[in-house]
Amino acid sequence: MIDGKPIVLSSDSEDFEEDGPLKPAADKPAALKYNKQTAELIEELRRTMRESRQDFVFACGGSVPIQQPTSVGKGPLTLPPISLRWDPQDPSTPASLCKLVIPGDPNTQQQQQQDVSGLVAEMAPATFGLGGKDVYDEEYRKAVKLDTSQFATNFCPYDVGIMDVVTKILVPALGDRTARAELYKLNVYEGPSGHFRAHVDTPRSPAQFGSLVVCLPIAHEGGELEVRHNDKTISFDWGSAIETGKEEPSIHWAAFYSDCEHEVLPVRSGHRVTLTYNLFAVKPEPIGAENKLDLPLVQYMDSVLKNKDFMPNGGYLGFYTSHAYPHTADSFTESTIKGIDRVIWQGFQSLGCNVRVLPVLHQDYIEMSDSDDEDFPDTVIGKGLSKMKIFYGQVDDSMYYKNYVLDSWGECEVQARDVLWLNQGMHKQMQLAFTAYGNEAETYVQYSWCAILVQVPAYDAEKGGRVEIAAEDTA
Numbered sequence: 001m002i003d004g005k006p007i008v009l010s011s012d013s014e015d016f017e018e019d020g021p022l023k024p025a026a027d028k029p030a031a032l033k034y035n036k037q038t039a040e041l042i043e044e045l046r047r048t049m050r051e052s053r054q055d056f057v058f059a060c061g062g063s064v065p066i067q068q069p070t071s072v073g074k075g076p077l078t079l080p081p082i083s084l085r086w087d088p089q090d091p092s093t094p095a096s097l098c099k100l101v102i103p104g105d106p107n108t109q110q111q112q113q114q115d116v117s118g119l120v121a122e123m124a125p126a127t128f129g130l131g132g133k134d135v136y137d138e139e140y141r142k143a144v145k146l147d148t149s150q151f152a153t154n155f156c157p158y159d160v161g162i163m164d165v166v167t168k169i170l171v172p173a174l175g176d177r178t179a180r181a182e183l184y185k186l187n188v189y190e191g192p193s194g195h196f197r198a199h200v201d202t203p204r205s206p207a208q209f210g211s212l213v214v215c216l217p218i219a220h221e222g223g224e225l226e227v228r229h230n231d232k233t234i235s236f237d238w239g240s241a242i243e244t245g246k247e248e249p250s251i252h253w254a255a256f257y258s259d260c261e262h263e264v265l266p267v268r269s270g271h272r273v274t275l276t277y278n279l280f281a282v283k284p285e286p287i288g289a290e291n292k293l294d295l296p297l298v299q300y301m302d303s304v305l306k307n308k309d310f311m312p313n314g315g316y317l318g319f320y321t322s323h324a325y326p327h328t329a330d331s332f333t334e335s336t337i338k339g340i341d342r343v344i345w346q347g348f349q350s351l352g353c354n355v356r357v358l359p360v361l362h363q364d365y366i367e368m369s370d371s372d373d374e375d376f377p378d379t380v381i382g383k384g385l386s387k388m389k390i391f392y393g394q395v396d397d398s399m400y401y402k403n404y405v406l407d408s409w410g411e412c413e414v415q416a417r418d419v420l421w422l423n424q425g426m427h428k429q430m431q432l433a434f435t436a437y438g439n440e441a442e443t444y445v446q447y448s449w450c451a452i453l454v455q456v457p458a459y460d461a462e463k464g465g466r467v468e469i470a471a472e473d474t475a
């Protein structure tokens with residue numbers, strides 16, 4: 001949970017003095033109190049973190065063949081034919097016409113395409129969220145959908161190991177946190193032009209961390225799903241794999257962090273039929289110091305903290321998260337923290353530091369009458385942000401100025417100028433993504449990117465390690 005006051009940081013906190021601690025200068029809000037050795041070690045730590053970022057995945061996928069059930073040898077990972085049943089718009093339509101079994105008889109492929117057309121005729125245009133409203137605009141999304149109240153399927157992503165893979169790859173193996181999938185929509189993207197332009201998925205709750213798409217084996221061409229994070233793109237091309245005769249009928253799936261921008265490219269022909277699921281992180285475990293992460297980056301962080309010259313009197317580190325996170329107007333949960341963010345958050349915690357995650361907003365997105373004011377910060381960070389109704393441009397107070405007291409840990413006040421940043425924070429791309437198109441007009445939960453704030457304890461020369469500080473309740 002995040003509550004309390006908003007805090008303000010200057011982004012140019014790179015100023016070190018040659019020897020010894022800096023004297024804070026009134027005209028230099030970024031002046032810092034750290035020594036030269038700290039400056040050098042920080043540079044190394046920054047570089048290592050930049051490099052480590054490349055190693056984290058943000059999407060995964062696979063395929064599962066469908067087998068006709070036999071009386072023998074039906075193992076737990078066998079996927080039987082998938083049936084779909086739906087509510088007809090005309091209640092007098094016989095049930096036999098409101099059902100599709102996939103794959104159907106291999107000799108009647110054409111029949112199957114006709115059956116899909118029958119399904120499509122019962123589906124409604126799929127809208128997307130724009131500016132708080134559900135909009136239908138074929139320029140951005142051309143697809144049809146059914147809600148879960150209107151259809152049923154025997155397919156379950158848990159039966160065939162998909163959720164095991166998702167949990168292992170996208171929910172880092174920390175504690176026994178796991179992923180829960182909730183069926184969300186049935187969608188059909190029809191050739192020659194069905195598509196969904198770049199968007200991020202609207203979070204359904206602060207516990208949502210990802211989305212799962214399952215594509216049924218129905219012939220189509222095109223319709224590649226592209227998922228992007230920072231400057232990387234992962235593409236899932238199921239159409240060519242599904243094309244008749246090339247492989248045994250299989251479902252194809254992809255799961256990805258839902259703050260990652262993604263896009264369905266135009267379907268050239270056929271029907272791209274998908275089930276979509278929202279993924280939630282469940283069973284968060286309290287993380288204790290005994291729960292050390294055995295990752296090179298954490299070992300490196302450990303070695304820096306063990307260096308007696310690094311922040312000998314303690315201090316504060318900041319890391320702008322690589323992903324954006326959902327939060328509601330008054331709640332923010334750390335249970336969905338992912339990728340390198342998760343490693344940094346838990347890594348520092350396991351090394352005896354206190355860690356917090358705070359939402360961040362860049363000034364471009366804050367509309368204030370006096371935002372031309374030079375004293376107004378480039379970046380506003382803090383727990384109180386969520387209370388400012390920022391997403392509607394209604395910041396109702398002008399108290400958020402540079403060098404504001406950022407936060408406090410017990411008696412300890414953290415000022416903006418005390419924080420050494422490990423990376424640069426302007427995730428413009430992500431901010432644009434969340435202000436542009438979502439898959440749903442839902443404003444109750446929003447994404448924003450965040451800052452991880454780390455309280456580094458002082459070095460105790462006698463003990464030969466960092467001073468112990470009281471662990472925080474991170475629930």
Ligand SMILES: O=C(O)CCC(=O)C(=O)O
Pocket residue numbers: 187196201213225262263264274276439
């Ligand atoms: O069908 C897909 O591959 C993705 C669909 C999608 O992005 C959505 O429904 O939000």
Ligand SMILES: [Fe+2]
Pocket residue numbers: 199200201211262439
């Ligand atoms: Fe989406």
